[in-house]
Amino acid sequence: MSEPLLLEIGCEEIPARMIAAAAEDLRGRVVGILDQAGIAHGGSLAWGGTRRLAVRVEAAAPSTAGGDEVVLGPPVSAAFDAAGKPTPAGAGFAKKQGIDPAALQRIETEKGIYAGFRRTSPGQPLEKVLAASLPNAVAGMGFPKTMRWGDGAHRWVRPVHWIVALHGAEALRLEVLGVASGRTSRGHRFLAPGPVALPHADAYVDALRGAHVLVDRAMRRAKLMEELHRAAEAIGGEPVPDEALLHEIEELVEWPGVVAGRFDPSFLELPEAILVTTLRHHQKSFSVRAGAKLLPAFLSVANTDRDPAGHVRRGNEWVVVGRLEDARFFWSEDRKRPLAARVDELSRVTFHKKAGSYRDKTDRVIALAAAIAGRLGAEVVGADVVAAARLAKADLVTGLVGEFPELQGIVGGLLLRAEGAPEAVAAAVADHYRPAGVEDSIPGTEAGCVLAVADRLDTIVGLLRAGETLSGSRDPFGLRRAVGGIFRILAERRWPITMADLFAWSEEDAGFRRFIQERLTNWLLDRGFRANEIEAVRRPAVSPTDFDRWPLPEILDRLEIVRTLRGRSDFAKLVELTKRVDNILVKKPDLPGGDLRHRETHESALALERSYEAARPRILAASEAGDFPAVVDQLGELVGPVAKFFDDVLVLDPKSPAATLWRCDLLAKVRGVITRDFDIRELAGQADAKR
């Protein structure tokens, strides 16, 4: 009977960062085993906690399907004698297989005729399939780091302690990494230390919940959020949201609880970013806000929801206060000198061993920032940008950034504000590492954006020249993120800066050009454009550019237009017709000399000519004005006349070379306007293309 299958591997504490991926890996492997063996099953789920990975597969069949099979023995010539009786070899085979030698048959195969027999196989039981395949599947799981333990015979992420394998109510017997399976799991390490016997696979989630373990990440998140809000409300505030921290913490605990701790209100004099970062960085704790202000309190997450003696709160307060004192010390030390006094110290901080120090980088970024500001014209206060570029990296040698590297830039901005620097300069320095990720926004000011682009340009050019590059998913220097940041800023600010400008600022570095072109295509694909749409825009009939000479916003505008063509049947028709034009023009015969003047009389041909003459100036004007929707509308007007032309007119008319020439010329002109701005022929078959 089909029953749910439950597997759980119990082990010592798995690193939080690995749990979700490992559970999913295990699920994939278990399902793979079932599929390969031919065991029917339903959907599957992956669960995990600090001490366990688990997989549930719905409606798993008790065995493989089974069926008819042929068992072959020796060749007929060896198995039977001249009289057709089994030889000793034939009889031996039959005996070994447990059948009567008289039942041996002659079975023809591609390789010859053999002695053998047919039987109906009962199918392999699930237990046997898993026992044979699961141990290697589990041992082969892909963890970022594995270890050995004890006698060193096994290698896994952490030592394994128990295995649960249940098919419905039945315990399956297997051995994984030296541990025999059973129906006994374990609960929370401290709150429910005894064994947890599982009567049925269905009992897993509830039984573990009863033993203070939430195996489902979503359940842990729900309890965590509830506890955070409850604890914050009790002290009159709400938790400062921090999705990245939540994501990490929900894998660190199996039974989340929250303690609210307090610290001296005098620490609130620290800038908010420093306070919040101190709490999250060192203590994985949430800050608490009441209205616009932070409270002198924090929320720490524990792997227990009780604190009967107050130790959990007290211990966390102790550590938090120590950290806040460190932060306050650095904040006061760092303000003793103006940020500008630190710029020269950057000469002892290596940016890259082949690309010099951060002092060297600073000079390069100043020059780049000035060039970009110059290119953008007067609305940018170039002086602010240059001042900000000079100070941008100086906070790398402050105590605070030494302690909290993730506050780079922000600390520079805070110090500059504290010393009364112009707000435009402080804001540019504070923001220049943004966007820090896809969720983050670009710098809030024009100067900040200029500085951000200049810094990243220098990083990319410098690292590429130093021989660093991307390989597969590896991107140790964050080049992918850096170039993505540049693209986003160019696009969102709608700057008139082209890729050719970027190439010029790299001093026409060939590696940089290749890198930018390749990354631009990838970046556009990541934004949901299709490869053929990108090609259609990249290669218009009028001056194919490889995108180099257009500002990025214009590239995006054109792509957006092309994207609107998806699923428009009139355009599918136009694409088809344009390809037909191509096919005909290829066949255009070499025409003899003589008088080839042709006076067209065919109404459909004349109609197409009129449509073309009407559309052409409008398309040119719209294209010049960058009004691509209007271009597309005009192209739409041509669909009917072109279609009718093909229906009614014989283009390659063997009887009239002059008519052939005239009509081919007309088609070439029509094709010229159709493909002028977008080579829509690239979109052929798009309706079927699934990405």
Place this chain on the structure above:
Amino acid sequence: MNFQRLLLSIQEFWAERGCVLQQPYDIEVGAGTMHPDTFLRVLGPEPWKAAYCQPSRRPGDGRYGENPMRVYKHYQFQVVLKPSPIDVQEIYLRSLRAFGIDPLEHDIRFEEDNWESPTLGAAGVGWQVVMDGMEISQFTYFQQAGGRELAPIPVELTYGIERICMFLNDIKNIFDIPWNDEGVTYGDVRRREEVEHSIYSFREADVEMFRTQFERWEQEAARLAAIPLVIPAHEAVLKCSHLFNVLDARGALSVTERAGFIQRIRKLACQVADAYVAQREEAGFPLLSA
């Protein structure tokens, strides 16, 4: 629980579990791992269990006796068990109970923290044990030492006993820890030493002498490892390691020079490890039958 009572309880706990109760090594070390009863005994196939308190010097952590948490020298309690018992986490948690820590009153977690000692050619996988938000132990399954893959696998447990004692007594400053019940504090016993060693490490240490000494002990370590005189060679490596730490604290080493020193010490540590294993093998790995 005062400091010396804590030390006595933890020693007693591990002595009762079959450990060789060792004493601190009498040469400057940065951590209990460098004691030959860890660094050498983890090598090769022989079983081993030892526990000891190791005063550990970290010249760069000196704070002139003014920081409530950081000190030039601290007392690290070290346990090494080879092969790692399958229930070692449970045993460790029972050792906390020996200090009066009831896990149901605390939040105890094992958070990923892999350990690496580039100078010893050693690396391990494990956790920092965090209690109520504070790191109280390092818990490491050694995977390599002296550049050699290990089998069986030893587990090393280290306790920051000052921290644990501060927490148990609700004390905010390390120097206020009661050493005994006679009113003598950690500060009474140790503060002067902290002040003087900080001054020495950061300002007074004779850089040229330390550099010369490093060269001499480096040559000596290589010579002794080749003979081989394993323990004297190991001690020469420990000398090098400490001399390096002082030079580093003194700010006398550039980034590249620093990496070079680490490589030089590592090379020696690996030579000593090889010599030790060869010596034990020649003796027929006597503890295998113990």
